[in-house]
Amino acid sequence: MRIMGLDYGDKTIGVAICDPFGWTAQGIEVIRRKTDALDKDRMKVLMEQYEVTEIVVGLPKNMNATIGPRGETCLAFAETLREHFQVPVHMWDERLTTVSATRTLLEADVSRAKRKLVVDKLAAVFILQNYLDSKTKR
Template identity: 35%
Template sequence: MPQPHISALALDIGRRRIGVAGCDRLGLLVTELPTVQNRSFRTVVDEIKAIATERRVNVLVVGLPYSMNGELGKQAVWVQTFAEKLSSILQIPVEYVDERLTSFQAEQMLQAEGVTLSRHNKGLIDQKAAAIILQQWLDQRDRPSTVPSSPSPTSSVTGDPE
């Protein structure tokens, strides 16, 4: 049975930007939030903490970029390490959603809305991708998950997420 009140914060974690989306307390409406620039891990922690505190977030939902064959590649392992570290510092549990093709879907949706995409508004794609990730998670809450809440890395992390 789903929780009566949920406050999830979805993150589309990238090396330059982090798309962010939240939902209402009933888990019905998804809202795109401002993109966080990934300049330093400490800055990301501070910005996400402020959003999480304001929204009383009780779960982080992170898109995991599985490869097209369903394996965890280097980028997915890096994202998972980043998310686990963020989760630990913020003391908020993290759950994962398979985010394959969400950026492509986001671009298609923005173009359908008449948005001209350029290098100056890539944050819009990240926001929309985070919203798609959160909507997928909300849709799957009542069904058994196909993505484990803590997948095992299949390769070592190259580089610290800081």
């Protein structure tokens, strides 16, 4: 059983996968969005390759915990994934994950061009890792 974490954006989808034990998240790729059908096709390939049984989608909330237009888009995307893949899809509060990912890359002295290529993947790692950590604290 593996869980896929997604950082869903207008132009890209950051993708992370947990290890078989559900302990750690690793970034695997950034899907450059083209069409919904092509995006789902790529996710299907990854889900089969990594034997994914659940998905976690980052939910961008406002700082006051309300859900704005971007959050509504992510909720609709998650519902589409539930229907299309017939797997459980969980939402996870992603506030500040992109900020944390960017800060981590800056601290690692990654160039601006390289940061742009991997920040969404790292944000997906943070989303998934936070979700995994919350499950082990129960």
